Structures are given as structure tokens and as C-alpha cells.
Amino acid sequence: MKRLASIAFATAIALFLQGCAGWQSALDPKGPAASELAWLIWFFTGLCAVVWVLVMAALAVPLLMRSRQHAEPLALDAGADSRKLRVVMIAVGLTAVILVGLTLLSFFANRTLAAIGSDAALTIRVTGHQWWWEVRYEDATPSRILTTANEIHIPAGEPVRLLLTSTDVIHSFWVPSLSGKLDLIPGRMNVLDIKADKPGVYRGQCAEFCGAQHANMGTFIIAEPRAKFDAWWNDQLEPAAVPTGDEAKAGENLFLKRPCVMCHKIGGTPAGGTVAPDLTHLASRQTLAAGTLTMSRGNLAAWIADPQGVKPGSHMPVVDLSGDELNAIVAYLEGLK
Amino acid sequence: MRPVAALLLLASLALSACQREERDTRPQSALGSGEQPTPVTTLEPGGQRPSPTDNKAASFEANAFHLSEGKRLFGWFNCSGCHANGGGGMGPALMDEKWIYGSSMESIHATIRDGRPNGMPSFRDKIPDDQIWELAAFVRSLSGNAPSSAAPSRNDDMMAHPSENRMPDAATLGKSP
Numbered sequence: 001m002k003r004l005a006s007i008a009f010a011t012a013i014a015l016f017l018q019g020c021a022g023w024q025s026a027l028d029p030k031g032p033a034a035s036e037l038a039w040l041i042w043f044f045t046g047l048c049a050v051v052w053v054l055v056m057a058a059l060a061v062p063l064l065m066r067s068r069q070h071a072e073p074l075a076l077d078a079g080a081d082s083r084k085l086r087v088v089m090i091a092v093g094l095t096a097v098i099l100v101g102l103t104l105l106s107f108f109a110n111r112t113l114a115a116i117g118s119d120a121a122l123t124i125r126v127t128g129h130q131w132w133w134e135v136r137y138e139d140a141t142p143s144r145i146l147t148t149a150n151e152i153h154i155p156a157g158e159p160v161r162l163l164l165t166s167t168d169v170i171h172s173f174w175v176p177s178l179s180g181k182l183d184l185i186p187g188r189m190n191v192l193d194i195k196a197d198k199p200g201v202y203r204g205q206c207a208e209f210c211g212a213q214h215a216n217m218g219t220f221i222i223a224e225p226r227a228k229f230d231a232w233w234n235d236q237l238e239p240a241a242v243p244t245g246d247e248a249k250a251g252e253n254l255f256l257k258r259p260c261v262m263c264h265k266i267g268g269t270p271a272g273g274t275v276a277p278d279l280t281h282l283a284s285r286q287t288l289a290a291g292t293l294t295m296s297r298g299n300l301a302a303w304i305a306d307p308q309g310v311k312p313g314s315h316m317p318v319v320d321l322s323g324d325e326l327n328a329i330v331a332y333l334e335g336l337k
Numbered sequence: 338m339r340p341v342a343a344l345l346l347l348a349s350l351a352l353s354a355c356q357r358e359e360r361d362t363r364p365q366s367a368l369g370s371g372e373q374p375t376p377v378t379t380l381e382p383g384g385q386r387p388s389p390t391d392n393k394a395a396s397f398e399a400n401a402f403h404l405s406e407g408k409r410l411f412g413w414f415n416c417s418g419c420h421a422n423g424g425g426g427m428g429p430a431l432m433d434e435k436w437i438y439g440s441s442m443e444s445i446h447a448t449i450r451d452g453r454p455n456g457m458p459s460f461r462d463k464i465p466d467d468q469i470w471e472l473a474a475f476v477r478s479l480s481g482n483a484p485s486s487a488a489p490s491r492n493d494d495m496m497a498h499p500s501e502n503r504m505p506d507a508a509t510l511g512k513s514p
Contacts, residue, residue: 187493258462258463259465262414262463306363308363309363312363313362317468318467319465320465
């Protein structure tokens with residue numbers, strides 16, 4: 001019976017820990033900062049576990065081994081006293097050594113973290129909004145500055161400097177596979193350096209409660225080889241694809257005539273709103289609505305038809321569109337690769 | 338017995354915080370037509386035409402959620418480009434007691450939806466009707482026409498007026514009665 005229970009327990013733990021791998025896990029580091037932090041937390045946890053076991057053993061031994069009664073309970077025993085004093089002194093000394101040791105480890109880990117981005121060649125400005133991420137790639141040439149949303153492309157193996165700020169409330173940027181979390185604060189610029197060792201897709205999540213749709217404020221870090229990243233950047237700088245086909249053309253026309261144009265920007269068209277995600281290359285992203293829906297024609301239609309059903313409280317209003325109008329706008333947006 | 342009574346009292350105090358203003362994030366679009374005939378000028382044969390009432394006006398004008406959404410939209414849609422945070426520039430000031438086309442929600446809604454002569458553009462197809470009502474409610478609050486318990490609070494930027502919930506009451510023009 002006992003054996004069965006322990007097997008069940010072990011299975012449950014194994015199933016539970018399966019969630020620790022994958023594209024959003026602090027225990028599955030894919031960058032120098034995350035591995036440094038993961039190593040540090042494992043070492044802290046291990047050492048503290050050893051100390052805890054030793055303390056419990058030291059408490060258990062005298063409890064289990066009753067000392068025999070002395071004939072004279074109040075008699076002084078100088079030998080036993082000095083033995084006890086020695087034990088206490090050793091324990092205090094060990095505590096001091098461990099505390100100082102852990103402090104130093106933490107200090108050097110922080111130095112390593114701070115050194116990651118000292119020669120970062122790429123600066124990305126990440127602005128938190130309720131509830132999406134604005135991503136602006138800085139460049140010395142103004143025409144090469146690029147603004148997108150929710151997906152952050154970075155070159156793999158290179159340090160990238162992120163400048164974090166917010167326009168409304170405090171958000172927190174957290175991509176557990178790559179780095180620790182850092183707040184995005186209105187009116188303040190925080191700096192976070194990240195580096196992905198290998199190409200891959202890593203999921204991030206707002207880690208500071210920022211309102212109703214806090215849980216639906218996801219982001220994706222897409223680390224690519226340098227050449228692919230540069231090609232991606234050049235693609236994104238292009239104006240939006242010109243719609244082909246009658247339905248898509250009607251969709252563009254509707255987009256510019258209806259409330260969409262008040263908030264969204266589409267490069268190469270008169271749409272120039274900056275308070276909502278840039279849609280110039282919307283269909284090239286993997287998700288919609290900050291990681292809430294996968295990109296597909298059906299999800300696009302669902303999101304436009306009833307944004308408040310997908311993300312209640314989001315700032316995208318319900319726009320009165322007929323079925324044909326909705327289809328046309330979706331056909332247009334679908335072509336914005 | 339006494340601890341039980343104290344516990345009940347604490348529970349009722351804690352639960353009283355559960356009562357809050359309802360946020361209608363997904364209004365029925367059937368109600369959002371807002372197609373009431375509002376004149377764009379006060380020049381009418383026989384004096385001013387009575388402005389028709391709309392059931393949206395009452396539900397929006399004292400609702401804290403809609404007022405603060407209106408404040409956000411006022412910034413997003415760059416109303417300040419002409420009205421300078423309510424202080425007035427190219428467009429008239431919105432924070433005083435002068436209303437060229439009347440101070441009712443319906444009139445302000447019609448102004449935003451249909452535009453007015455001499456510069457105010459029409460936002461009929463550009464802003465969903467509920468958002469126009471939110472803007473209208475906020476514009477009214479700029480001159481102290483909204484209850485201070487519902488009006489939006491602190492501004493993050495420089496403004497031409499105190500925060501809306503600190504505006505002098507329009508009914509008494511700031512003087513104590």
C-alpha cells in the first residue's frame with residue numbers, strides 16, 4: 001500500500017514537472033542570463049535544503065536519544081558545558097560562512113548579468129500597453145526605425161538591449177527562458193539585456209497585474225540567425241502589400257473609412273494611428289491580440305467581430321460591420337504578410 | 338457569541354466592497370445607432386428647436402467607466418489638437434460655461450458625430466457610436482457638469498484645468514450656495 005502511494009506520488013511529481021520544460025520556463029534556460037539565474041536558484045535551494053536537513057537531524061538526535069537521568073540534576077558539568085559551547089560556536093561560524101558565501105555568489109551572478117549587454121549592437125524599445133506590447137527597433141538611420149507589435153525578433157547569439165517603458169500602468173517584461181523579469185513603468189526607462197544562445201521561439205508574459213486582460217498579454221521572442229534577422233527587418237520596412245482581388249480592395253477601402261483607421265497604422269496607406277498595434281505586416285505574425293489567438297482567417301474575423309468576447313475590457317471597440325464588410329476587411333488583413 | 342458577531346460584521350464589511358459600478362464593455366449594437374435628428378444650428382424658425390432626449394445620454398453621463406474611457410479617447414483621437422486639453426485654441430474652450438450648441442449630452446454627441454460649421458469635423462463613421470457618447474460625457478465633465486465621484490481623476494500631463502473630479506460644480510459656478 002505504502003509502495004503504491006509512493007509510486008503514485010512520484011508519477012504526480014513527474015507529470016507536474018513536465019510543465020517546467022518548453023518555451024516559457026525559468027527551469028529551461030536558453031540564454032546566459034537565464035542559465036546564470038537557474039544555476040543560482042538551484043545552488044541556493046540545494047544548500048538551504050542541506051542546512052535544513054542538518055538542523056532537523058540535530059533536533060531529532062537528542063529527542064530520540066533520551067539522556068540518562070543524573071543522580072544530581074543540578075550538579076555543574078564543566079565538560080558538557082564547553083562541548084555545547086563548541087557546538088554552538090561551530091554552528092554560528094558555519095552560518096556566517098554560508099551567508100557570506102551566498103551573498104558573494106549572488107553579487108557575482110549580478111555582475112555577470114550586468115555584463116551581458118555591455119556591447120549590445122541592437123537596441124529595441126518595448127512599450128507596455130493595456131494589453132499588448134509595442135516593439136520599436138532603433139537605428140541610427142531614421143528610415144530604418146521599425147515599429148511592430150507583440151513579437152520581438154532578435155538575432156540569436158548576440159546581446160540585445162531592451163529599453164522598457166509603459167504608457168498607462170506598470171507592466172513587467174518576463175521571458176523566463178531568457179532573463180529575469182523587469183518592470184515597465186510609465187515615465188521611466190528600464191534597461192534589460194537579453195541574449196538567446198540558439199535560434200528558437202520563446203514565450204514571454206506580462207508579470208505584473210495590469211488590469212482585466214493581464215493574463216492575455218503574452219509576447220514571443222523569436223531568435224533567428226543574423227542573416228535571417230536582417231532579411232526579416234528589411235521585409236518589415238517595406239510598405240504593406242497592395243491588396244489584390246476585389247474583396248481585399250474593398251476591405252482596404254472599408255478599413256480606411258471605418259473606425260479601424262483611428263487607432264491602427266498600415267504603412268503605405270493613409271492609416272496612421274499610433275495608439276494600437278501597427279498592422280502593416282499583421283499576417284506575418286504568429287498570433288493575434290498579444291498571444292491570445294493563433295493567426296488565422298477565422299480568428300481574425302472573430303477578433304474583429306467581437307473583441308470584447310475574446311478579451312473583455314480591451315480597448316478595441318465593437319465596430320458595427322455587416323457580414324460582407326467583415327469578410328472584406330479580413331480578406332484585406334490576411335494579405336498583409 | 339461575541340467572536341461570531343465580530344466575524345459576521347467583518348465579513349459584511351469585506352463583502353460590501355464587492356458592490357461596484359457595472360462596466361458594460363460589450364454594449365448591444367442595436368442600441369448604438371444614435372440616429373436622432375439633432376439640428377446643427379440654433380437658427381430655427383420660431384426659436385430654438387427642442388433637442389430630443391436619448392436613453393444613452395443618461396446611462397453614460399454619470400458613469401465613471403465611460404467618463405474615463407472618454408478621457409482616454411480624447412487624448413487618443415487628438416481632440417487636443419484644436420481644443421488644447423479643453424483650454425481652447427483653434428477650437429473653442431470646453432472647460433468654461435459657454436456652449437455654442439448647448440451643453441446637453443445629445444448636443445455634444447451631435448457635434449462630434451455630425452460636425453459643426455467653422456471647423457469641427459464629422460466623426461460619424463470614424464468613431465463607433467458608444468465611443469462618441471463616452472467622448473461627449475467626458476467633454477461635459479470638463480466644465481464641471483459631471484458628479485465629482487464619477488469624473489476622471491489625476492492627469493498625467495500638463496492640462497488647462499484641474500482634474501475633472503476637482504472642477505468647480507457647474508451648477509453653482511464654484512461658489513458655495
